[in-house]
Amino acid sequence: MTGYGDTFTAWRTAAGDHWSAYTRHAFVEGLRDGSLPPTAFLDYLVQDYLFLIHFSRAWALAVTKADTVDEMRLAAATVNALINDELALHIRTCAEAGLSESDLFTAQEKPQNIAYTRYVLDAGHSGDFLDLLAALAPCVMGYGEIGTRLAAEKTSTTYAEWIGTYAGEEYQQVCRDVGSLIDTAITRRLGDRPQNSPRWPHLCQRFTTATRLEVGFWDMGLET
Amino acid sequence: MTGYGDTFTAWRTAAGDHWSAYTRHAFVEGLRDGSLPPTAFLDYLVQDYLFLIHFSRAWALAVTKADTVDEMRLAAATVNALINDELALHIRTCAEAGLSESDLFTAQEKPQNIAYTRYVLDAGHSGDFLDLLAALAPCVMGYGEIGTRLAAEKTSTTYAEWIGTYAGEEYQQVCRDVGSLIDTAITRRLGDRPQNSPRWPHLCQRFTTATRLEVGFWDMGLET
Amino acid sequence: MTGYGDTFTAWRTAAGDHWSAYTRHAFVEGLRDGSLPPTAFLDYLVQDYLFLIHFSRAWALAVTKADTVDEMRLAAATVNALINDELALHIRTCAEAGLSESDLFTAQEKPQNIAYTRYVLDAGHSGDFLDLLAALAPCVMGYGEIGTRLAAEKTSTTYAEWIGTYAGEEYQQVCRDVGSLIDTAITRRLGDRPQNSPRWPHLCQRFTTATRLEVGFWDMGLET
Amino acid sequence: MTGYGDTFTAWRTAAGDHWSAYTRHAFVEGLRDGSLPPTAFLDYLVQDYLFLIHFSRAWALAVTKADTVDEMRLAAATVNALINDELALHIRTCAEAGLSESDLFTAQEKPQNIAYTRYVLDAGHSGDFLDLLAALAPCVMGYGEIGTRLAAEKTSTTYAEWIGTYAGEEYQQVCRDVGSLIDTAITRRLGDRPQNSPRWPHLCQRFTTATRLEVGFWDMGLET
Numbered sequence: 001m002t003g004y005g006d007t008f009t010a011w012r013t014a015a016g017d018h019w020s021a022y023t024r025h026a027f028v029e030g031l032r033d034g035s036l037p038p039t040a041f042l043d044y045l046v047q048d049y050l051f052l053i054h055f056s057r058a059w060a061l062a063v064t065k066a067d068t069v070d071e072m073r074l075a076a077a078t079v080n081a082l083i084n085d086e087l088a089l090h091i092r093t094c095a096e097a098g099l100s101e102s103d104l105f106t107a108q109e110k111p112q113n114i115a116y117t118r119y120v121l122d123a124g125h126s127g128d129f130l131d132l133l134a135a136l137a138p139c140v141m142g143y144g145e146i147g148t149r150l151a152a153e154k155t156s157t158t159y160a161e162w163i164g165t166y167a168g169e170e171y172q173q174v175c176r177d178v179g180s181l182i183d184t185a186i187t188r189r190l191g192d193r194p195q196n197s198p199r200w201p202h203l204c205q206r207f208t209t210a211t212r213l214e215v216g217f218w219d220m221g222l223e224t
Numbered sequence: 225m226t227g228y229g230d231t232f233t234a235w236r237t238a239a240g241d242h243w244s245a246y247t248r249h250a251f252v253e254g255l256r257d258g259s260l261p262p263t264a265f266l267d268y269l270v271q272d273y274l275f276l277i278h279f280s281r282a283w284a285l286a287v288t289k290a291d292t293v294d295e296m297r298l299a300a301a302t303v304n305a306l307i308n309d310e311l312a313l314h315i316r317t318c319a320e321a322g323l324s325e326s327d328l329f330t331a332q333e334k335p336q337n338i339a340y341t342r343y344v345l346d347a348g349h350s351g352d353f354l355d356l357l358a359a360l361a362p363c364v365m366g367y368g369e370i371g372t373r374l375a376a377e378k379t380s381t382t383y384a385e386w387i388g389t390y391a392g393e394e395y396q397q398v399c400r401d402v403g404s405l406i407d408t409a410i411t412r413r414l415g416d417r418p419q420n421s422p423r424w425p426h427l428c429q430r431f432t433t434a435t436r437l438e439v440g441f442w443d444m445g446l447e448t
Numbered sequence: 449m450t451g452y453g454d455t456f457t458a459w460r461t462a463a464g465d466h467w468s469a470y471t472r473h474a475f476v477e478g479l480r481d482g483s484l485p486p487t488a489f490l491d492y493l494v495q496d497y498l499f500l501i502h503f504s505r506a507w508a509l510a511v512t513k514a515d516t517v518d519e520m521r522l523a524a525a526t527v528n529a530l531i532n533d534e535l536a537l538h539i540r541t542c543a544e545a546g547l548s549e550s551d552l553f554t555a556q557e558k559p560q561n562i563a564y565t566r567y568v569l570d571a572g573h574s575g576d577f578l579d580l581l582a583a584l585a586p587c588v589m590g591y592g593e594i595g596t597r598l599a600a601e602k603t604s605t606t607y608a609e610w611i612g613t614y615a616g617e618e619y620q621q622v623c624r625d626v627g628s629l630i631d632t633a634i635t636r637r638l639g640d641r642p643q644n645s646p647r648w649p650h651l652c653q654r655f656t657t658a659t660r661l662e663v664g665f666w667d668m669g670l671e672t
Numbered sequence: 673m674t675g676y677g678d679t680f681t682a683w684r685t686a687a688g689d690h691w692s693a694y695t696r697h698a699f700v701e702g703l704r705d706g707s708l709p710p711t712a713f714l715d716y717l718v719q720d721y722l723f724l725i726h727f728s729r730a731w732a733l734a735v736t737k738a739d740t741v742d743e744m745r746l747a748a749a750t751v752n753a754l755i756n757d758e759l760a761l762h763i764r765t766c767a768e769a770g771l772s773e774s775d776l777f778t779a780q781e782k783p784q785n786i787a788y789t790r791y792v793l794d795a796g797h798s799g800d801f802l803d804l805l806a807a808l809a810p811c812v813m814g815y816g817e818i819g820t821r822l823a824a825e826k827t828s829t830t831y832a833e834w835i836g837t838y839a840g841e842e843y844q845q846v847c848r849d850v851g852s853l854i855d856t857a858i859t860r861r862l863g864d865r866p867q868n869s870p871r872w873p874h875l876c877q878r879f880t881t882a883t884r885l886e887v888g889f890w891d892m893g894l895e896t
Contacts, residue, residue, distance in 0.1 A: 053741065053744070056735065056744065056748075057350070057735060057736045057738075057744075058736075060732045060733070060735035060736050060747075060748065060751070061732070061733075061736050063728065063729060063732035063735075063751060064573070064574060064729045064730075064732050064733050064736075064793075065573075065574050065575070067650075068777075069725065069755070069759070069773075069777065072725070072728065072729075072755055073755055073756070075732075076728075076732065076748075076751045076752055076755050076756075077752075079732070079735060079748050079751070080748055080749075080752055083741070083744055083745055083748050084745070084748075087741070101741075105740075105741065109433075111335070111336060111339045111436070111437060111440050112335060112339070114339045114342075114343050114433075114437070115335045115336070115338045115339035115342070118338075118339065118342030118343050118345070118346045119338050119342050121342070121345075121346050121349065121736075122342045122345050122346065125345065125349055125512070125513075125573075126281070126512060126513050127513070127576050128575050128576035128579070131576070187646075188646060189646060189647055190645075190646065191644075191645065191646050196639075197638075197639065197645075198635075198636060198637055198638065198639050199637055202515075209333075209338075212335070213335060213338070216335050277517065277520070280511065280520065280524075281511060281512045281520075282512075284508045284509070284511035284512050284523075284524065284527070285508070285509075285512050287504065287505060287508035287511075287527060288505045288506075288508050288509050288512075288569075288797070288798060289797075289798050289799070291874075292553075293501065293531070293535070293549075293553065296501070296504065296505075296531055297531055297532070299508075300504075300508065300524075300527050300528055300531050300532075301528075303508070303511060303524050303527070304524055304525075304528055307517070307520055307521055307524050308521070308524075311517070325517075329516075329517065345512075349736070349737075349797075350736060350737050351737070351800050352799050352800035352803070355800070411870075412870060413870060413871055414869075414870065415868075415869065415870050420863075421862075421863065421869075422859075422860060422861060422862065422863050423861055426739075505798075557881075559783070559784060559787045559884070559885060559888050560783060560787070562787045562790075562791050562881075562885070563783045563784070563786045563787035563790070566786075566787070566790030566791050566793070566794045567786050567790050569790070569793075569794050569797065570790045570793050570794065573793065573797055574729075657781075657786075660783070661783060661786070664783050
């Protein structure tokens, strides 16, 4: 239904209310109806710039933990897309608001931001490729889902560029590719009925914890 | 002056007000005068149990990043002390309050807790032995300093056992040993005038960020 | 049969002839009948000292990748035993031959030695706790098996101390503990029938590759 | 003189005879004069395919250990070039000889190959960005130097395509970019006079050990 693969669909269900707390957060609704204050959006972009740096590092870690060349290729392509494309969007938007890339890079990382990215990295270091993917998935697919919904439901054009980025075909293709990578990686390691594996609840928990930390990230965006 | 070594003294100074925000936090003062609610203390112990597990993992990571057998030996001894001694204190105190170790292990880790421990682990993975030590130091030495001060200034016996643990000779020796390990490790890698090294401000920042995350940990303890 | 657990028994069988190439290597037979030249034994001890340092690092890495406190405790205890006990034996024996610990530490690590230890460490970094255990097992249990056999079959007392160390109750208990750790860790992650898991052949391959590298380590000992 | 940067030039000098043992190895001379047997070349390509997979993983690890976005970008671009371009050359050449990519991927990694790649990865995990770069440099720049010399001195066209790849402008630019990355990274962490840093001899040793392991890699190519 989501089109992002069977595993993601199952993990999303397992996350229960945390998933909607994340994807229908007040911050997100403020993007939808344009009520989010511009300063809150700018603060968010600054933190998200720092987030993307560490998120890129986590995808690079995935390259080091892949089992096949195909897994390596997709993870490496994602690192490149994050560092060269998505980061560039942030730099451009912030530049329009008078912030240089150096301002972004030296901004102080907030605790909720640190919590999320370092949790993902540690999921990779402490576990295997699947543990890392389960922690990476909520961000990748959640933004895809938010983008698609807001594109359909938005009542303001204030944040249309942001919405358009994540609703756009290019980003949606990333979500489908990552969803497919996860399905293949799961089958390769856990077999055809992964939900019977003792690791399944543990992977669901990884996904849910990362989702909870996404909620904290939006909370942070409204704190200022 | 602190007796925990020259490097720690310099890093502590560099952390400025963050250091006192941590070591003289309202939570700490509540331990001193006994005004901290018992439920807040118990919640803290549960989170601190989870903290110690990941803090032990970070000291184990230090074993893998040491350059000399002496560095390995001290880091390995610290892992053992944490897992076998300090963790046991938490298990015992929580058991008196009716919580089993299994309750502790399956408790939900709060974001401020995740932020701190995973930041320390990532300091190790992304950098070298010094980066890891700079992130580990605020917890080790801060508790030593808090323990010593509260033992002298406490106006209540409610939290005397906790205070006694960190003020005690055994824990103070750990602080002196770790302080000495840091001084030796710094000289070995940065030479006799480490403050002239381009890495120095970066290490001070590691220490300061970890100190900020300690403040968040105490904040968390008062939130409930 | 071996007493080192079901998983080890299965992995050992999967390694086929590589296992006997390792445990019945000409170097081992030279220890048994005393025909191994003393210089070859000393060269081996020097390389094995360097080996143990990196092997300790790998067990410390296991602490960082454990899922339960019990897994952490056993891995941490093994690090300590390696650094404080087994290493001490090497230092003592080499001291009798006129080599200081500093001589040992600065000796040049040979390629076969590098290959083995770094392969084990990478098994841990690229995979999960099980991948690391599969790479650690051949050394731990192989020495236990060699020690037991040589104690029964030796025809010379030249290397009786070395044989006695690995045949001794203390080392045999380490082998049984590690075997039990592996069995429990496998069940926890792969369930009751681990051989049906898609990961099983991969884990067997890890074990076999590490066994092949053990053969290379003995070859190295005879090269000089 | 080499055009690959000041740091590389200094490390190359520090490696002494090991550097010429590597860059003027009998295997290299066989590429120059065409005397290398085709089967030896094919065996080398198979091992080098496996090598490149792990070498790409090491560059991906560098992304996770970078301090600046520029460092991340260059490391990420290198991962991509290795996985998508250099690997493709091996696949194409081996396909002409009747070997599929699946044959390559499932070929057995030889101990000398394992020694080199895992040593590089461990240099990264145990140390910082500089330790990793010092272990990566001999392969990157050594091939650049070999390519340039063989293009000028070759007396046969048998291995002209291989020589042309490494002598070519594209690969030479990679060497200059990596050389510049190293110089900048060194200054950022060790200052303007890095040779005065206590870490300098340690970094030279990393470079030299990796060079020694390159010699072993060529030896392996002639063993068959």
